Amino acid sequence: MPAKVLLVDDYADSLEAWSFLLTASGFVVCTAGDGMSAIALATSELPDVVVLDLNLPDMHGTEIARHLKAHSLTQGIPLLAMTGQSDAVDLDRVRVSGFESVLIKPCDPDALLTELRRVCAATGQREPTAEAERIG
Amino acid sequence: MTEVLTDDHSPILTHFARKLADSHRELAAVWLTRLDALLAVDASGVFPGHQLLDHIPDLILEIAAYLAAPSTLEIASNTAVMAKAEELGLLRFEQQASVHQVLREYQIFHDVLDEFFQVETVALGVAANPAAAVKALVRAHQAIRVLEQQTVDALVRRYTEAIERQNSRLRGFSRMVSHEIRQPLGVLQTLATALRVDGDEAARARLLQLMGRNVERLGELSTKLELLARLTRRPDGPGEQHVLMTNIARDVAAQLAEMADARGVAIVVDDDLPAITADAGRIELVLVNLLANAIKYSDPDKDTRVVRIERDRSLPQPAIRVHDNGIGIPAGKLPVIFDQFVRVHTHLDAELQAHGMGLGLSIVRECMDAMDGTVTVESREGIDTTFHLRWPASALVPPSGKQG
Numbered sequence: 037m038p039a040k041v042l043l044v045d046d047y048a049d050s051l052e053a054w055s056f057l058l059t060a061s062g063f064v065v066c067t068a069g070d071g072m073s074a075i076a077l078a079t080s081e082l083p084d085v086v087v088l089d090l091n092l093p094d095m096h097g098t099e100i101a102r103h104l105k106a107h108s109l110t111q112g113i114p115l116l117a118m119t120g121q122s123d124a125v126d127l128d129r130v131r132v133s134g135f136e137s138v139l140i141k142p143c144d145p146d147a148l149l150t151e152l153r154r155v156c157a158a159t160g161q162r163e164p165t166a167e168a169e170r171i172g
Numbered sequence: 173m174t175e176v177l178t179d180d181h182s183p184i185l186t187h188f189a190r191k192l193a194d195s196h197r198e199l200a201a202v203w204l205t206r207l208d209a210l211l212a213v214d215a216s217g218v219f220p221g222h223q224l225l226d227h228i229p230d231l232i233l234e235i236a237a238y239l240a241a242p243s244t245l246e247i248a249s250n251t252a253v254m255a256k257a258e259e260l261g262l263l264r265f266e267q268q269a270s271v272h273q274v275l276r277e278y279q280i281f282h283d284v285l286d287e288f289f290q291v292e293t294v295a296l297g298v299a300a301n302p303a304a305a306v307k308a309l310v311r312a313h314q315a316i317r318v319l320e321q322q323t324v325d326a327l328v329r330r331y332t333e334a335i336e337r338q339n340s341r342l343r344g345f346s347r348m349v350s351h352e353i354r355q356p357l358g359v360l361q362t363l364a365t366a367l368r369v370d371g372d373e374a375a376r377a378r379l380l381q382l383m384g385r386n387v388e389r390l391g392e393l394s395t396k397l398e399l400l401a402r403l404t405r406r407p408d409g410p411g412e413q414h415v416l417m418t419n420i421a422r423d424v425a426a427q428l429a430e431m432a433d434a435r436g437v438a439i440v441v442d443d444d445l446p447a448i449t450a451d452a453g454r455i456e457l458v459l460v461n462l463l464a465n466a467i468k469y470s471d472p473d474k475d476t477r478v479v480r481i482e483r484d485r486s487l488p489q490p491a492i493r494v495h496d497n498g499i500g501i502p503a504g505k506l507p508v509i510f511d512q513f514v515r516v517h518t519h520l521d522a523e524l525q526a527h528g529m530g531l532g533l534s535i536v537r538e539c540m541d542a543m544d545g546t547v548t549v550e551s552r553e554g555i556d557t558t559f560h561l562r563w564p565a566s567a568l569v570p571p572s573g574k575q576g
Contacts, residue, residue, distance in 0.1 A: 049359045053362040143358060
């Protein structure tokens with residue numbers, strides 16, 4: 037059973053591009069375009085990892101992290117942040133909000149794939165399928 | 173008039189103080205007349221205006237009171253007069269006066285008082301105590317210098333604050349621009365990797381389509397940024413002409429007809445929109461952005477979808493409304509929608525096939541600002557949105573002066 041990733045971004049093209057790549061890399065992908073849907077999906081789908089864009093129209097990514105970390109069902113899910121803001125103060129704030137790591141946009145796809153595999157392995161989650169090997 | 177004078181300076185000072193108080197309105201009038209003459213030569217200057225008529229006589233009265241006060245008293249301790257001098261600085265800031273202009277205005281004040289003291293000293297006659305007269309004059313000039321300092325400080329402080337605000341806005345703007353560039357750039361980077369994956373033809377075609385759209389978006393962003401930079405520059409010369417707004421609105425409606433038809437939106441332009449003197453390019457840009465938004469955010473659930481550009485006859489100045497029965501704007505977002513890169517309906521992008529960068533409405537506001545006009549918005553979510561555009565009364569073209 038492949039690992040399930042919840043992708044959260046308000047930029048629809050970004051969601052579509054990442055979905056394609058992650059699916060092709062062997063992950064099962066579900067997507068949300070805002071914070072409320074992200075929390076709802078995380079609770080219903082229980083993904084193995086959540087990749088969050090921090091600047092969403094309805095709430096900041098750190099707020100979503102607080103929600104997920106506060107509930108027993110979702111508190112164990114590792115969170116990866118993706119942000120277009122590279123301000124050091126902001127990044128420090130993000131790091132202490134419960135994220136495993138912060139990736140700066142534009143984010144190297146290989147770096148995200150490596151990070152996803154690392155997080156899945158570290159938490160003993162299901163590995164993505166061998167599909168990933170097709171990316172050269 | 174000759175008075176009995178002693179070695180004590182105070183009777184002379186009191187005499188000058190009384191004379192000064194008696195003539196304060198007259199001296200203020202002389203000062204203002206000279207300012208007027210000065211600015212008539214310097215056409216780019218802004219006449220200080222009628223508010224000064226309230227301030228100047230008061231300042232002269234306070235200087236008169238200061239002359240008669242004990243010599244140990246500093247004028248700076250008179251908080252009322254210092255507040256007046258400060259207000260003067262703030263007022264001149266509002267009128268965009270330069271420090272140089274304000275210093276010249278105060279120099280004229282010094283000159284007017286010099287002349288007053290000369291006349292009054294002569295009137296006192298030979299019996300006058302010259303040392304006391306000089307002391308009165310020096311004290312008056314000292315007082316003016318303190319007030320001048322206060323006015324200039326207030327003026328400079330306001331300019332400094334304005335520059336700091338602008339700087340902070342620019343820093344925020346740079347961050348936003350960088351964020352907006354990273355979005356499509358990130359998608360392109362992901363797609364470049366995704367295209368290496370073996371996929372079927374349909375998937376590849378879709379990825380290429382996404383690529384094209386994001387390249388286009390980067391191009392559009394750079395065009396809009398360039399446009400914004402041009403708009404925020406003060407216009408150096410008039411690109412102004414007599415403009416029939418109905419004609420411009422119809423042109424814009426024609427430009428956007430394809431987009432409107434695709435979404436079943438009717439554009440209605442009233443025949444009697446005002447004729448004004450303005451930059452036609454700016455008006456076109458305002459209407460293109462407002463109409464494109466109205467079409468983009470039309471409500472697919474409504475049977476009829478209409479955008480109407482109509483004249484607002486309730487106001488004396490030229491004013492129009494752009495009204496649509498689209499999806500509306502949430503009340504919480506209304507205060508920020510004219511800010512750069514604010515987008516309200518990103519979650520509906522896919523459904524409404526609406527994409528943009530949140531620069532449109534900030535361009536509208538910049539354009540209206542540049543024309544000394546205003547733009548405001550009212551909206552009821554799910555019901556309708558109305559943008560109110562207003563120009564100054566001076567922009568209105570009299571009916572006989574209408575041109576194409």
